[in-house]
Amino acid sequence: MKTPEEIFEILKNKFGDAVVEIDTETPVDKIITVDAKKVHEIGKFLRDDPEMKFDALMSLSGVDDANGEKVTNEEDGTFEYKGGTLSVYYHLHSIKLKHKVTLKVSVPREEPEVESVESVWKTANWHEREAYDMFGIKFLHHPNLERILMPYDWPGGYPLRKDYKNPEYYHGMKIHF
Amino acid sequence: MGFLDKEFDDGNIVVAKAEDLLNWARLSSLWQLSFGLACCAIEMMATSASHYDFDRFGVIPRPSPRQADIIIISGTVTLKMALRIKRLYEQMPDPKYIISMGSCANSGGPYWKHGYHVLKGVDRVIPVDVYVPGCPPRPEALLEGLLKLQDKIRKETLRKKTA
Numbered sequence: 021m022k023t024p025e026e027i028f029e030i031l032k033n034k035f036g037d038a039v040v041e042i043d044t045e046t047p048v049d050k051i052i053t054v055d056a057k058k059v060h061e062i063g064k065f066l067r068d069d070p071e072m073k074f075d076a077l078m079s080l081s082g083v084d085d086a087n088g089e090k091v092t093n094e095e096d097g098t099f100e101y102k103g104g105t106l107s108v109y110y111h112l113h114s115i116k117l118k119h120k121v122t123l124k125v126s127v128p129r130e131e132p133e134v135e136s137v138e139s140v141w142k143t144a145n146w147h148e149r150e151a152y153d154m155f156g157i158k159f160l161h162h163p164n165l166e167r168i169l170m171p172y173d174w175p176g177g178y179p180l181r182k183d184y185k186n187p188e189y190y191h192g193m194k195i196h197f
Numbered sequence: 198m199g200f201l202d203k204e205f206d207d208g209n210i211v212v213a214k215a216e217d218l219l220n221w222a223r224l225s226s227l228w229q230l231s232f233g234l235a236c237c238a239i240e241m242m243a244t245s246a247s248h249y250d251f252d253r254f255g256v257i258p259r260p261s262p263r264q265a266d267i268i269i270i271s272g273t274v275t276l277k278m279a280l281r282i283k284r285l286y287e288q289m290p291d292p293k294y295i296i297s298m299g300s301c302a303n304s305g306g307p308y309w310k311h312g313y314h315v316l317k318g319v320d321r322v323i324p325v326d327v328y329v330p331g332c333p334p335r336p337e338a339l340l341e342g343l344l345k346l347q348d349k350i351r352k353e354t355l356r357k358k359t360a
Contacts, residue, residue, distance in 0.1 A: 169314075170277070170314060171276065171277040176313075179313045179314070184313070186313045190276045191276075191280060193276060193279055193316055193321055193322060194317075194321065195276065195313070195316075195317075196317070197304075197305060197309045197310065197317045
């Protein structure tokens with residue numbers, strides 16, 4: 021059993037710059053920030069290393085950090101974010117060693133590309149499709165990156181982004197009340 | 198209604214109008230498409246089960262829209278599902294009836310403002326006969342809705358479908 025701080029040290033020694041920082045100020049989980057293009061390698065290490073054995077990906081969630089420049093349209097009061105980041109959080113659990121860790125990657129909003137961890141944990145397949153569906157985060161080397169909740173032919177972008185605007189119609193059905 | 202409560206000296210004869218007979222037959226065996234969407238479907242199943250016993254009104258679940266007379270829209274209608282509901286409704290043979298059950302199917306319910314994926318009322322895609330309010334409606338409310346529908350069918354005429 022290892023604490024997140026110990027896991028961070030081990031990862032830092034093994035992966036160097038790909039492991040960015042650990043946030044210990046959070047109220048519950050300590051969060052380790054890693055490189056979006058290396059997360060599958062780090063995941064594979066965390067799964068297979070005898071001291072880690074993170075055999076379960078409990079959750080994979082997308083987050084819109086909404087930390088870019090907020091541009092408000094004066095005419096209709098709508099707004100959108102320029103720049104800033106989208107994030108993905110990975111909650112890992114080792115059933116064998118009974119310890120947990122949280123990973124985080126942040127990617128630019130204009131080009132949100134994260135390496136898929138589907139090859140490491142099969143659970144990630146649908147979770148990544150959901151993050152893609154709701155936030156538009158592209159998971160590289162995912163076997164089937166399609167929308168999972170919204171209709172396949174959904175015209176209107178990614179609904180859980182903070183600056184999301186619903187389309188007026190879908191197949192002739194008015195969406196707004 | 199009608200002819201069933203009329204007494205005759207000869208017990209083997211019943212006099213009735215043809216449309217009364219048809220209406221009586223229709224309202225007494227409203228076969229339901231077994232189709233549920235959300236939490237309202239749980240109440241609908243409770244209504245079908247022995248305690249509330251939908252069957253005493255002739256409501257029997259059918260697995261195919263080709264055999265169904267009535268579809269109960271029991272739950273949140275997402276935009277994705279709305280297209281399928283329309284298809285199911287079109288597959289049902291006439292005469293066919295719709296009960297919209299619960300706030301979501303009536304108007305979008307709690308999703309009316311921020312529900313980016315919810316159709317704000319199933320009556321935007323198919324014609325609803327009876328709206329049952331509630332979130333979800335209790336089985337008694339659904340039964341009341343069914344009785345209202347039966348009243349509507351009872352007043353239909355051969356010249357014009359009024360329900």
